[in-house]
Amino acid sequence: MSINLRKSSALCAAFVGGGLLVLGAAFAATPMGAEQGANADGSIPPWTGGLAKPQPGYQPRRHHPDPFASEKPVLQITAANADKYQDRLSPGLRAMLARYRSYRVDVYPSHRTAAFPQWVYDATAKNAAACKRVGDSAGVQGCTGGGIPFRAPSTGAEAVWNHKLKYRGFSSQIFDNQAPVTAGGTYNLVRIREDLLVPYDKQGSTSDTINNVGSYFKQEVLGPARLAGQVILVHDSINDAVSPRQAWVYNPGQRRVRRAPNIAYDNPATASDGLRTNDMYDMFNGAMDRYDWKLVGKKEMYVPYNAYRAKLSKLDELVRPGHFNPDKLRYELHRVWVVEATLKPGMRHINPRRTFYLDEDSWQILQVDHYDGAGKIWRYSEALPIQYYEVPLFWTGADVHYDLKSGRYNAVFLDNEDRPRDFTHQTSPAAYSPQNLRASGVR
Template sequence: MKKTTSHVALILSLMIAGAAQAKVPAAEADKLGKELTCVGAEKAGSRDGMISAYSGKWLGTPPGIQYTPYAGQHPIDPYSSEKPLFSITADNVAQYESRLSSGQKALLARFPKAFRMDVYATHRDFRYPDYVCDAARKNALHAEVVDGGMGVKDAVIGAVPFPIPKGATEVLLNNTFPYRAFSEDTVRDLANVLSDGRVSWGRGHNTNINRVNGVANAGEPLDSTMAYSRSLVLLPEREKGILTVSIEPVNFVTGKRLAWSYDPGTRRVRQLPEYGFDQPLGGSGGKMTIDSDRLFNGSPERYNWKLLGKREMFVPANSYKLHGKTVKYADLLKPGVPNADFIRWELRRVWVIEGSLKEGSRHLYGKRVLFIDEDTWHAVMSDFYDTRGTLWQYAYINHYYAFDLQGWQPGTAFYHDLNSGGYVGYNLFQERDKGPILNKGNLNVKMFSPEAARSAGN
């Protein structure tokens, strides 16, 4: 009874706080595709010229590159001939600190010889398909926040719900519903790199269906389900064969994140009583939580969110070199920090939002600051603080424009524990035969049921 009463109280409080936030008038939506890109980024470059103006000259595979779509081919770098403009190190950090996060500055201080940031020319050369632009305009005119940020109404499939956001909640929901692959099939590695350089390995076969994107249903209203996910453990051996399927709702008040797990030892499927928040992500050694995948995912209910504005910052971008098939883990995963030779940093504009843990709520992170790229609406970096307010972790995701997706794909991410000096290399596929197989369209929702998990295990 106490749990039911608390849940009702939460819903009532969210409904009171969640009066629908205004959609933008037509005159403002008309900026999309003009002074703004079709998904809401500023087209103009920065005053100092370091951030280039948006060109959007390429859709899909650029000229001169041989690429086979929907086959898991590793990314090919269209900027492979470029050299860094300069490097940010512990010696010159003061010159650039206004464009760095607290986590970046902490890594520079802790690993002054190993961590550096090679800064390259900023490129904004890729664009989205026309149907994404059409969906973004519809959403700008009609989509609204409901239930205190726990959901969206009157949004359509195919683009972020709020290309012209007015507050933190809308920015966060854009990160929840970015344009991304509607189907994905990946075998990926996870490396828990200890402070002395030793590595504990994990591997999984992950498949996903993202229901809020896809050309076949673009422009149609969102339904109640956001995504389906399935994860089969391949490593370590002691966990091999564990299979988890999950379902993600569009609205966390009217729906719930559900998950089931098949245990090969008992040959049984059980529903997980809770899935998400600060449950540790398997194989990460406590350096990642379920809701820190993609830097933030799931219900936003445990935090108060505040918009800190838009900043020009050095963030990972156009990260093709890192994901090449010739990259070896032994060369990449070094003690303390990954090999800086593989990481590309660019100056870009990012939205900055801060989540502070609500009084009475529980989470390992007392505060989390998210940096969300204006061109892609993907979170690219995050600073994580413990419940005492001390900076604890810094993480960043290396995105690249996937030619078969015609949009940005989150690639390998690094999650740094600033206390222990260790880190996790997450979503590694450099040494796998194939990279992510995107938008092949060969997955169906029946593959993500408890019954399917039981059949796959048996």
């Protein structure tokens, strides 16, 4: 099932069983612009508000109990039967099944758990009339903070800006522990602490009153000892036409702070062993000026979702040669927006083409297919999202980036055996000044 469309808030078209279904004025949208109703056969349920309150057994500062722990797969897809389901599998996921006979896609009942605060929905409604895209992809203006800029996107760039500006909470601390995994399944865990302050996500803010800083980000490597003390600081722009992202790095060996203008594109990310670029953080978090962004349409696809089991697993249960343990993974059928990013003439990036798959309920990018210069699948990335129901917000709980050529992969946000994300963490813009960067990394 697929949709090729130019979507407005009043008109939506879908291919169902080879025929064209026009939903027209009867189409009811959720506060985030998704289709509120179920799909044709009911395998995707209607959105009824998501998980907006803490679930039974939840304790603050503990990992989230799985609301669906007792469920069993309704379908298992392997290399042997993947052709039957190829229309609902991304090319990258099909490539994973073809390469690894030990990999499979366990499909569970679909649950539309994504939910956000009411004020985020109110801000999103205001943005439908007021928020504007700057240039082809440079940024946004006239937006109410916390809200998705483009509830009914007309371009691929607008859809990706929805992902970049999805609500993540105003202030948080994250342990972005990373495992660069060899083809044989071995790794040395890199422990990383990240502080995040998002002026755009403060209730009452607007895109025009936050000094063009959508978010402040500070990342410090805590171990192993050979890497400890490296600190990265980023002031992420909301409008690159005014000023692009600013970044600095502190190197403990040199004991000095220097600017890092390339922390926006395809230079290797911290402690990734070259398996991830900086703009692959949270599936995509970079500057957008090197690509043309095409909104292909919407599809029903099997995507990672409600990945509580993976988050609750010990790392030695989760990490396997070639890929994560499929026993710990959960896929569901959901509607996703498909965006093709193609490198502009004269521009440079190690991935000349990428395909992004964005969840209709949250705008979280769930999967990315990365192509090489010959047009072949090179890497496949997937987010393992959960609903942080105590906030509430929907966000990736871990990202996994598979290199289909080398058999290695890089897994990030591995706080499984550490403290979970803390959305009560208090900080201020003063903590994110370049002047304070050197003090952060001193041991």
